Amino acid sequence: MLTFKKIPRHIGIIPDGNRRWAEKNGLPKEAGYRWGIAPGIKVYEMALELGVEELTFYGFTHDNTKRPQKQKQAFQEACVEAVRLLSERDADLLVVGNPFSPAFPRELLPYTGRRVRFGRGLIKVNFLVNYGWDWDLTQGLKRCPPGKRGKKSLHQALASADISRIDLVIRWGGRSRLSGFLPVQTVYADFYVVEDLWPDFKPEHFFRALEWYQEQDVTLGG
């Protein structure tokens, strides 16, 4: 394992490119998602070993649920399977997304609202499932008292309030955009793009992102 002079406290993962990977490999689009599960577990293991405190995976969004039924079912199943695999390891899991919708897999309901410990915990893992950036922010519209202002009270009012500020976002699949990934927590995040598609994950991708990150200064907008 390499050593780094600075490790991000909280890493966000955008695992994009499952459908493109399936097509490239002569498979129907929906077949790509299951190939994205093992890379997620690998990233979890590497983050744990490096001492990352918190890890957030972009599962699927409200926007994504407008896709064909076969794809929708495939990414829902992949999320459930990923949590099953994680439950055999050490993690404090929180699933964040709108649970009041048939698109939310009911197997994941026990992990919403409060963090659930698997094994010895050791690392916070957040999983965005049926998440929407506008849904996340509009919780704040309801709950934040108008008299209270500032970054902290705004963060506390989000549906994703229990997910902390993100230091580094890594996106696979070559696209250079956040696509609604936790707009408040990513405000100061450094953003790193991996050209390879997510099912083609290699440990070097993750290491290169960390190497790049350690050369970035942190100003938090100051």
Add this chain to the structure above:
Amino acid sequence: MLTFKKIPRHIGIIPDGNRRWAEKNGLPKEAGYRWGIAPGIKVYEMALELGVEELTFYGFTHDNTKRPQKQKQAFQEACVEAVRLLSERDADLLVVGNPFSPAFPRELLPYTGRRVRFGRGLIKVNFLVNYGWDWDLTQGLKRCPPGKRGKKSLHQALASADISRIDLVIRWGGRSRLSGFLPVQTVYADFYVVEDLWPDFKPEHFFRALEWYQEQDVTLGG
């Protein structure tokens, strides 16, 4: 002038690196900002010629105003001068930022709250001055009726409601992060980083960003 098969409707500009440029050139940090004015006018001219409909410049933020007084004064003056130069051209200008603060240059008050036409208009120009992402979002916390949800009503409730969704963000100065730049409007924006510092602006930077953009697909999260 080159031709492009696709031009972003709305471009966001993060003109970073003025202080680093000053230091590199043996000047005090605050001397960098005035060298950032001419590049801004050049980008405006190029955008106008290419038919870009809307252009948003990141002026300064609440976070920035915690810097030493000399720097604060220098970037405030640079914003005022940039607007003066723009007023001699064609643009529909809107300045967005908290005007109820001594950090807001009073010369720019006439351009808040409503768009002001210079010359024949021809292009919308937005200028973020004393802007804060939390300030922008917490306007929504007050004004958005709890019963109304969705991306559109959320956008309409922002302090920056009159700034439309951004297609492409170009950041100079090598840092790969949004630093609080319009978190709602940039949710689906493609993000392009120029390594050179903003006062070292060259037209090729802008052209290369547009060349890159035309190869990006647009999914809006779907």
